[in-house]
Each structure stands twice: as structure tokens, then as C-alpha cells.
Amino acid sequence: MSDDFQVTELAILSGKGGTGKTSVTASLAALAEKPVLADCDVDASNLPLVMSPRVRRREAFSGGLRARIKSGHCVACGKCEELCRFDAIFFDGPGNGRVSRTFRVDEFACEGCGVCAEFCAEDAIELSAADSGEWYVSDTRFGPLVHARLRPGQGNSGKLTSMVREKAMEIARSAGRKLLLIDGPPGVGCPVIASLTGVSLMLAVTEPTPSGEHDLERILALARHFRIPAMVCVNKYDLNPGLTDQIERRACELGATVAGRIPYDPAVTDAQRKCQTVVEHGRGPAAQAIIRLWNNLSRSFSNLQSQPSRPASVR
Amino acid sequence: MKLAVASGKGGTGKTTVATNLAVTLARHGQSVVYADCDVEAPNGHLFLKPEISRETPVSRLVPKVNPERCIHCGACARICRFNAILSLPDRTLVYEELCHSCGGCALVCPTGAITEAPHPIGIVRIGAAGPVQFVSGELNVGEANGTPLVRSVRQSAPTADWTILDAPPGTACLMIETARECDYALLVTEPTPFGLHDLRLALQVARQLKLKCGVVVNRATPPTIDLKQLCDAAQAPVLAEIPDRMDIAKAYSEGRLAVDALPDMQPIFDRLRARLALMWSANQQSLSSNSKQAAGASGEKISARHSRIGEAATAPPNSAAPAQRSPHER
Numbered sequence: 001m002s003d004d005f006q007v008t009e010l011a012i013l014s015g016k017g018g019t020g021k022t023s024v025t026a027s028l029a030a031l032a033e034k035p036v037l038a039d040c041d042v043d044a045s046n047l048p049l050v051m052s053p054r055v056r057r058r059e060a061f062s063g064g065l066r067a068r069i070k071s072g073h074c075v076a077c078g079k080c081e082e083l084c085r086f087d088a089i090f091f092d093g094p095g096n097g098r099v100s101r102t103f104r105v106d107e108f109a110c111e112g113c114g115v116c117a118e119f120c121a122e123d124a125i126e127l128s129a130a131d132s133g134e135w136y137v138s139d140t141r142f143g144p145l146v147h148a149r150l151r152p153g154q155g156n157s158g159k160l161t162s163m164v165r166e167k168a169m170e171i172a173r174s175a176g177r178k179l180l181l182i183d184g185p186p187g188v189g190c191p192v193i194a195s196l197t198g199v200s201l202m203l204a205v206t207e208p209t210p211s212g213e214h215d216l217e218r219i220l221a222l223a224r225h226f227r228i229p230a231m232v233c234v235n236k237y238d239l240n241p242g243l244t245d246q247i248e249r250r251a252c253e254l255g256a257t258v259a260g261r262i263p264y265d266p267a268v269t270d271a272q273r274k275c276q277t278v279v280e281h282g283r284g285p286a287a288q289a290i291i292r293l294w295n296n297l298s299r300s301f302s303n304l305q306s307q308p309s310r311p312a313s314v315r
Numbered sequence: 316m317k318l319a320v321a322s323g324k325g326g327t328g329k330t331t332v333a334t335n336l337a338v339t340l341a342r343h344g345q346s347v348v349y350a351d352c353d354v355e356a357p358n359g360h361l362f363l364k365p366e367i368s369r370e371t372p373v374s375r376l377v378p379k380v381n382p383e384r385c386i387h388c389g390a391c392a393r394i395c396r397f398n399a400i401l402s403l404p405d406r407t408l409v410y411e412e413l414c415h416s417c418g419g420c421a422l423v424c425p426t427g428a429i430t431e432a433p434h435p436i437g438i439v440r441i442g443a444a445g446p447v448q449f450v451s452g453e454l455n456v457g458e459a460n461g462t463p464l465v466r467s468v469r470q471s472a473p474t475a476d477w478t479i480l481d482a483p484p485g486t487a488c489l490m491i492e493t494a495r496e497c498d499y500a501l502l503v504t505e506p507t508p509f510g511l512h513d514l515r516l517a518l519q520v521a522r523q524l525k526l527k528c529g530v531v532v533n534r535a536t537p538p539t540i541d542l543k544q545l546c547d548a549a550q551a552p553v554l555a556e557i558p559d560r561m562d563i564a565k566a567y568s569e570g571r572l573a574v575d576a577l578p579d580m581q582p583i584f585d586r587l588r589a590r591l592a593l594m595w596s597a598n599q600q601s602l603s604s605n606s607k608q609a610a611g612a613s614g615e616k617i618s619a620r621h622s623r624i625g626e627a628a629t630a631p632p633n634s635a636a637p638a639q640r641s642p643h644e645r
Contacts, residue, residue: 015356017325017484022509043485044323044513065396085417087466108491108524113417114396152486152520158459186325186484187355190459210570211330211358218356221456239561240568272508 007172008301009180009199011040011228015215017186019207020235022046023268024290025183026277029142031294034177037140038168039147040195041185042133042160050275053138053145061148061163063132063156065112067105069093073124074102080116080125089116108153132156135164137171144171158190165195179301188222196222200304202230203259203297206247208240213247220254231259231300233293238263259300260293262286316595317478319352319497319526323513325484327503328533328557329353331567333481334362335574336501339584341446346475349444351451352468352493353483354437354461360451361570363444370440371471373452374433375416375463380407384428391420391429412459437464439471448473465492486520494520498598499591500528502551506539514542518549527598531587534559555587 012025025047029037039047067088069080076099081089088109093102105116107130117125132155135148146168148160165182172180184195196202202223206212216232223230232251237244248258265286271278279287320333330353337349351359378391378400385407392402399413400420411434421429437454452468454461461483469492472478482493494500500521504514514530521528528551532542535556546553557563557573557580566576573580 014325016358017356018327019325043487044325044516046324046509046512049508049512083418083422109495111415111417112396113415113419114394115417115419115422118394118419118423150487152516153491153523155488155491157485157487188456189355189454189461189489191487192355193457193459207568209568210361211356214358214361215356218456225457236564239564243568269507275508 005173005176006305007169007178007180008201008304009169009182010297010301011182011184011195011199011202012205013184013192013196013202013219014186014205015188015219016206016211019205019212020262020268021205022050022183023272023278024203024205024233024235024262024293025181026050027279027287027290028294028297029140029181030277030279031291032142032179032181035143035179035181036168036172036175036177037143037145038164038180038182039145040161040164040182040191042148042150042157042164042191043152043185045147045149047145047183048138048147050272050277051138051140051142051145052275053136053140053147055136055138057137059135060131061133061135061150061160062129063150063154063159064130065114065127066107066110066130067112067114067116067125067127069103069105070124070126071102071104072096073122075099075122075124076102077121078103079119079121083115083119085113085115086111111155130154133160135160135167137167143177144168144175146171157185158194161185161191161194188218192219192222193226196228197226199228201297201300202228204230204232204251204256205235206232207235208237208243208247213243213250216247216251217254220251220256224255229300229304230256231297232256233258233260233262235262236264237261257300259296260289262289262293316476316499316591317480317497318591319480319482319494319500320503321482321490321494321500321517322484322503323486323515323517324504324510327505327510328531329484329503330358330362330481331533331557331573332501332503332531333479334359335572335580335584336587337363337447337477337479338445338572338574339581339588340477340479343588345477346448347446348448348450348472348475348478350468350472350478350480352465352480352489354452354454354464354468354489355483357451357453359481360440360449362572363447363449365442365444365447365449367440367442367449369442370438372435373437373439373464373467374435376418376431377411377414377416377434378409378420378429379432380409381428381430382406384426386426386428388425390423390425394419394423415460416463437461439464439467441471448475460488462488462492465489469493469496486516490520491524494524494526497526499595500526501531501554501591502528503531503533504542505534506532506536506542511539511541511545515545518545518551521551522549529554529591529594532556554590555583557583
């Protein structure tokens with residue numbers, strides 16, 4: 001594939017969780033022509049639940065190091081506890097011949113900075129790679145899916161998110177697939193930033209509630225911060241049409257454009273129960289709205305491509 | 316009792332449960348703190364509508380290199396596990412956004428060229444919503460790591476009969492930081508395949524943290540066998556079910572608390588409160604009988620920790636105080 005081959009990256013985000021990111025992403029995957037899919041919500045990955053993936057490749061992931069105190073070597077001097085900034089060291093380890101209690105590292109609080117090991121006079125602290133999870137490349141009925149599973153309680157989800165995105169991009173380039181759909185995590189922190197930086201377009205899915213509005217403003221501010229064009233879709237808009245109007249106006253003031261509205265439709269949950277996307281499930285009101293949403297997004301992709309291309313290495 | 320309201324999946328109703336439960340507890344004469352630890356997307360204030368009495372900026376420490384003292388030895392870059400320092404032959408560059416504020420670089424610098432300076436990451440707000448004491452953290456947009464801010468919210472929460480911590484979604488750093496020193500986790504789920512899948516993950520985290528937990532089913536339809544089996548296997552009782560009704564969703568969309576907007580919602584939260592209170596007193600009794608048998612090592616650590624949190628409550632960090640203390644302050 002030549003170097004100027006352009007892959008459009010669409011990140012589906014929301015700020016607030018549970019607004020329908022995954023249901024929308026899955027349906028867009030069904031409507032798009034030859035997409036590659038990336039599930040960047042690595043600690044609560046749900047896209048595979050409607051995609052029935054066949055895993056082709058599976059790789060271990062380590063998010064960093066973890067400290068461990070060898071209780072046999074510890075003389076309980078307390079230097080490690082004094083230096084640790086993460087409250088990760090506790091004085092409740094087993095005793096040895098010299099001291100009745102030793103220090104212990106809480107693996108969940110440890111960030112793997114290695115300061116304790118560096119300053120331990122007895123060389124009693126070892127660092128080893130944390131087993132943080134796995135990432136997968138799978139086949140689905142819509143195309144390749146890259147997804148991951150961060151082991152519960154592990155940190156550094158941003159690094160795993162970046163890895164998922166990079167693998168998906170490699171696949172898109174080598175397979176000549178022009179659209180990469182990114183199902184992002186909730187929030188605005190590290191894995192969201194890793195899902196968003198450098199994408200061609202962000203679609204923010206929200207809902208007409210005070211929380212939905214508040215968190216949409218934050219995700220739009222983040223998109224502006226990284227100069228990513230943003231579109232907005234209010235899901236379950238008929239729950240509060242007045243607030244939907246207000247949210248759409250607010251989104252426009254913040255520089256985004258409205259891509260569509262999706263009504264409340266029991267078919268969305270029903271499709272989920274049948275491991276289907278909403279548009280495969282039937283042609284109810286939500287499915288119709290998602291098709292219109294897709295048409296608007298496709299038009300935006302062609303507008304993006306007619307603009308001067310942005311450097312691919314913004315990340 | 317410190318109670319984390321958590322869920323694997325986002326949008327299952329953590330804030331609904333946390334805010335309505337806080338108000339219910341206060342109506343039963345308990346002292347209650349609501350602490351919004353979902354610092355990336357804090358929403359509790361939209362429903363509790365607190366009066367804020369104090370806003371405290373929170374920062375974390377990042378290294379500053381004094382070029383006149385730097386001898387370009389590269390020791391700082393070598394100890395940094397996060398690639399936040401690049402040591403070049405003629406200068407030393409710091410990437411603040413990658414820094415985890417461990418302080419290692421300042422400790423190893425042989426010439427004292429590195430000092431640590433506060434880098435603002437967000438704000439902690441303290442106030443009151445009627446009888447409910449309110450604390451909330453808001454991460455600055457563009458900041459990647461909210462962990463120090465969650466820590467700061469936890470430490471700013473005054474002591475009370477009940478501290479309700481509204482956790483961020485997911486099972487990663489921020490959720491762990493919220494739940495770390497809690498006594499109990501209330502996991503909110505919905506009876507959908509996504510909800511069930513993510514509840515399973517949340518139960519795993521709770522088990523790893525050795526945290527007892529119970530489940531609240533939101534948007535409850537007649538319970539599925541899967542959900543019951545999952546909760547039974549994890550010994551996490553279903554403590555409440557909030558029905559799947561349009562009027563509840565509408566009240567939420569109007570920013571109203573369910574217990575205020577809908578008369579039949581108060582009894583649901585009353586029952587939840589009663590069951591939690593019962594469990595808590597049973598737990599206290601078993602704890603006190605245990606501690607009589609084995610007073611010692613772990614008890615000492617626990618009391619030390621609690622007094623530290625107590626200190627933070629009576630003397631909150633002054634403005635721009637770093638969320639993490641430097642070693643010599645300890």
C-alpha cells in the first residue's frame with residue numbers, strides 16, 4: 001500500500017458512560033463498507049459482545065513494572081515507605097530471622113516507578129513486568145476487530161488503548177480498508193486522550209440529561225484542545241426533547257455540528273440480547289435514525305478528505 | 316461506613332443510587348458525606364445542587380530542571396520509568412504529561428538541579444446540600460491522570476457516619492483509588508448483556524481488593540437467571556431493584572432526585588438503607604470480636620491511616636497544595 005493511502009479514523013466517545021457508544025459503533029460497523037474496528041474501552045470492552053469475534057491472534061500486555069519486597073531480605077528500615085508517593089507500602093509483611101514484621105507492596109497501588117528499589121539499601125526489592133492483560137485481533141462479520149482486556153485493577157489503560165489503535169491502523173493500511181471505527185471509553189482521562197488524539201473526526205454520543213449535557217461539554221472541550229472536528233448525536237432524544245434542543249444548540253456554540261438524533265427504542269436492548277447490531281435487528285425508529293446518522297457522517301468524511309490532508313503523525 | 320458506589324459499565328445509575336442514598340441516609344438522621352470521585356465526569360452536583368463553600372485547586376508535583384546546576388549526567392532520565400525525562404548532551408527536557416510524580420529524579424540528581432513544582436490538575440469543591448455534606452473533584456480537561464485528584468477528594472471528605480463515594484466507571488486506576496479504603500462496594504448494574512458482562516468485571520475487582528459487595532439492579536426487568544447466578548456465586552446479594560420506568564428516567568433528565576420526584580421511590584431507598592445498616596452493624600460486631608482475638612500489626616496500620624485522613628478533614632490542604640507530599644514533609 002502506498003504511503004499516501006488515507007485511513008479515516010472516527011472515534012465514538014461520550015464523556016458520560018452508558019449513552020450508547022457501543023450500540024452506535026456496532027451499527028456503523030454494519031453500515032460501513034469494509035471498516036476496521038477498534039474497541040478502545042479496554043477495561044470494560046463490550047463491542048465483542050455484539051460482534052461474535054473469532055480470535056486470530058492473542059498477545060500478552062504489560063502496562064509497566066510492579067515492585068515486590070523479598071521478605072527474607074527486608075530489615076524493616078522503612079526507607080521504601082518513606083519514599084513511596086503512592087501509599088503503596090504497608091508494614092504488614094511476614095517476619096524473618098531478623099525482624100518480626102517486614103514491609104509489603106500493595107500491587108494495586110504500586111505504579112512501578114522503582115524509587116523504592118533504587119533506594120533499598122538491602123537490595124530487597126525487585127521489579128518485574130506486571131501482567132496487565134491481553135490484546136486480540138479477531139475476525140467479525142463486518143471486518144477485523146482489535147480489542148483488549150485489561151486485567152481488572154490494572155493501571156495504564158492509555159498504553160493499551162494506544163496499542164489497540166496502532167494495531168487497528170496497521171491492519172487498515174495493509175488490508176486497504178479506508179475507515180477505522182474506534183469505540184472509546186467514557187470520561188476524558190488517559191484512555192480517552194489515547195483514543196482521540198490525531199483522529200479524523202469525533203462523534204460524541206450523549207443523552208438529554210443534565211449529566212449527558214455536562215459531560216458532553218467536557219468531551220467537546222477535549223476535542224477542541226486536540227483540534228479534532230466534532231459531531232454530536234443525542235441518543236434517546238425523545239426522553240426530553242427540550243433539553244435535546246438545548247444540547248444541540250450548546251454543541252454548535254462549542255464548534256461541533258449535529259450529526260443526528262436517535263429516539264428511545266426497546267429494539268436497542270433487544271438487539272443486544274440477540275448479539276445483533278440495531279440495524280441488523282430490524283428497521284425500527286432507532287435503526288432508521290442510525291442510518292440517517294451514518295449518511296451524515298459519510299458526507300463529513302468526504303468533506304474531510306477534500307480538505308488539505310493533516311499530517312498523519314499528530315499523535 | 317465508607318461505601319463505594321461503583322460499576323464496570325458506565326451509565327448504569329451510580330450517581331442516581333449514590334445521591335438518592337445519601338439523601339435517604341440524611342433523612343434518617345445520619346451524618347452523611349457524598350464524595351464525587353468520578354473526576355473525569357462528575358455529575359453528583361447536578362442532582363444534589365450543593366452550596367459550595369470552598370474550592371481548592373489540586374496539583375501534583377513535576378520536576379523542574381535548573382540548567383545552571385545540571386551536569387547532564389542522565390541519572391534522572393535513567394530512573395524515570397515513564398519516559399518523562401529526556402537527557403540530551405546539552406539540556407534536559409521534561410514531559411510533564413508523562414510524569415507520574417514519583418519524585419525519583421529529584422532524589423537521584425547528584426547536583427540538586429531538580430526541584431519539584433506543583434502542576435495544577437483539577438479542583439476539589441466542598442459544600443453542603445441540605446444535611447448532606449458534599450465533596451467533589453473535577454479534573455482539568457486535557458489532564459490524563461486523575462488518580463492524585465481522587466486521592467485528594469477522599470482525603471478532603473470529613474468524617475461522618477456514612478461516606479458515599481461515587482466512583483468512576485471501569486475497573487482501572489481511578490476506580491481502584493476510589494474503592495481502596497472503603498468498607499463496602501455497592502455495584503450498580505442493569506440487566507443487559509453489557510451490564511452483566513461489566514458487573515462480572517467489577518465483582519472480580521472487588522474480590523481482588525477483598526471488598527465485600529452488594530448489587531443494585533437499575534432499570535430492572537424480571538431478573539434474569541444469569542444475573543442471579545452471578546451474584547450468588549460472588550456472594551454479593553441483590554440489595555435493591557430500581558424499576559425500568561419512563562417516569563424515573565424523566566425525573567433524572569430534569570435533574571431531580573428520584574426520592575423527591577416520585578413518592579414510590581423513597582421506600583426503595585429506605586429498604587436499601589436498612590439492609591446496608593444491618594450489614595454494617597453485623598460487620599462491626601464481627602470485627603470487634605476479631606480484634607479482641609488479634610490486636611496487633613494490621614490494626615496499628617489501619618488506625619494510623621484513619622488518623623491521617625482525619626487530619627486532612629480538619630485541616631484541608633491550603634490552595635495550590637500538592638496532592639502528593641514530598642518525602643521530607645512526611
